């Protein structure tokens with residue numbers, strides 16, 4: 001077994017060199033926070049993740065996963081104790097707004113810290129993640145009364161929060177939601193909710209004193225589409241005016257799911273209103289529910305992408321530990337290894353697997369951190385032009401962070417098993433858990449197909465500049481910048497080969513983007529058939545660009561006499577990425593531009 005160690009060097013490098021930490025800390029919103037504070041937060045979080053959360057990951061998965069008994073869900077004592085410490089140490093409140101007890105740190109810092117929680121245990125980290133998602137929705141859209149009543153205790157983790165969208169007939173398509181809300185007959189302005197929600201993460205448990213459910217439901221006579229869906233706060237225990245807990249609301253967790261992975265988390269079937277209707281409070285305006293939930297979902301999408309990065313990092317560390325210990329056979333071309341055996345890490349193919357895992361995780365992390373830094377600039381920069389550009393990047397990159405990081409995580413965690421050989425297939429080794437845990441990440445919060453539809457459609461082919469009429473202007477401008485950077489790097493004496501691979505990648509992405517813009521309107525099915533490969537191409541090339549930028553900075557540091565092996569490593573992983581991933585860009589572009597009709601080429605009865 002391995003122990004998680006936060007990759008602090010890569011995190012700090014990306015935060016300062018790629019994601020703009022210095023610029024962010026200079027913003028008035030963060031006047032109270034300096035680089036030393038950020039450093040010590042990262043150090044302390046790394047310790048908590050390693051010492052407290054990492055050890056319970058296996059407990060939730062294979063030793064003592066949550067139990068359901070007649071509507072009551074109990075988690076292991078270890079989960080309960082770590083959750084308590086997590087809240088008491090202020091980690092739960094950290095991402096919150098200071099108005100409600102949070103620490104008001106840059107999103108970028110929260111992102112890095114959250115990577116640690118999720119590498120240590122996705123299942124555990126989902127609980128605070130969902131609560132903070134619910135906090136965001138309430139903060140942005142609910143009345144002051146609701147905010148004051150719920151947010152302080154949700155921010156510090158005394159109460160949990162959930163998002164209730166999914167119903168048996170309504171998954172990707174929320175228009176199919178049937179849960180009902182009717183005005184309470186007493187006329188007190190509240191509502192009575194009835195319906196069943198499925199797959200609700202941490203919908204019931206005994207770690208928090210109360211659980212505040214955010215529920216999408218339809219009011220009587222509402223529009224049958226998305227505009228007829230409203231959002232309600234539905235607490236497990238009603239909250240009295242003095243903040244104390246009142247009677248139990250009419251809702252119950254009627255079952256929990258038995259899953260492939262993230263077994264330490266609870267996935268609940270929630271029944272609302274079996275008796276008199278669960279009491280709920282409308283958030284914002286009637287009919288605004290889906291838009292409000294999107295506040296939470298955009299936050300959650302980026303964070304599920306981060307789950308992919310985190311679990312892939314953890315799988316890499318686990319595989320690396322094993323590859324350093326396991327001895328098996330002489331190493332090809334190394335006579336010495338016949339006399340003094342060397343571990344499997346020296347077999348070229350094990351090297352390939354580990355390089356692939358490491359380089360891809362670094363590329364994914366670079367995209368994620370770049371997006372996270374832009375979220376801060378979009379919200380807090382006092383320069384409207386910077387804000388506008390950053391917001392456009394966040395929107396373009398959200399489906400890439402979510403879809404590409406999670407699809408990649410499934411592959412990377414599988415490579416982790418391969419490094420272990422047969423041992424990887426055995427549960428006790430621990431490598432299999434990472435693959436099982438990663439599998440959900442490309443499904444919930446919008447499957448990869450939904451992210452890809454968003455990326456090729458709303459974020460590219462349907463994005464129109466109101467002033468110039470240009471379509472896909474954010475994507476076009478970014479990819480042009482990438483091409484210009486590549487042209488420059490191609491002339492570099494030391495990194496020119498990386499620059500040339502990036503040139504080819506940028507060209508492929510630009511071609512595929514022009515194709516997407518041209519095809520999306522007249523042939524939507526053909527464009528949609530190429531959407532997931534298009535998302536992959538975006539991920540490969542944007543990741544390659546940020547890796548190449550990192551390599552350039554690393555080379556400058558080496559040239560300036562900084563001897564840290566990390567910089568040498570960054571250039572090596574970037575070169576690997578260029579030779580193994582950027583070279584795929586051309587083929588993926590052809591798949592997108594030429595492959596659509598063949599996807600649709602088999603008549604339905606012939607399947």
Ligand SMILES: Cc1cc2nc3c(=O)[nH]c(=O)nc-3n(C[C@H](O)[C@H](O)[C@H](O)COP(=O)(O)OP(=O)(O)OC[C@H]3O[C@@H](n4cnc5c(N)ncnc54)[C@H](O)[C@@H]3O)c2cc1C
Pocket residue numbers: 163164165166170171172173198199200201202259267440443444445446447448449450453
């Ligand atoms: C462990 C777990 C935890 C979850 N947590 C929560 C939670 O906390 N709250 C919550 O509300 N939900 C939650 N979910 C539900 C989750 O968000 C949905 O499962 C997900 O959105 C997909 O919906 P679905 O399962 O109905 O699949 P479907 O929507 O039926 O999709 C099936 C297949 O069809 C494809 N597909 C569907 N529509 C399109 C389209 N328009 N274009 C292209 N392809 C399409 C999908 O990509 C997929 O491959 C959770 C699910 C699980 C398994």
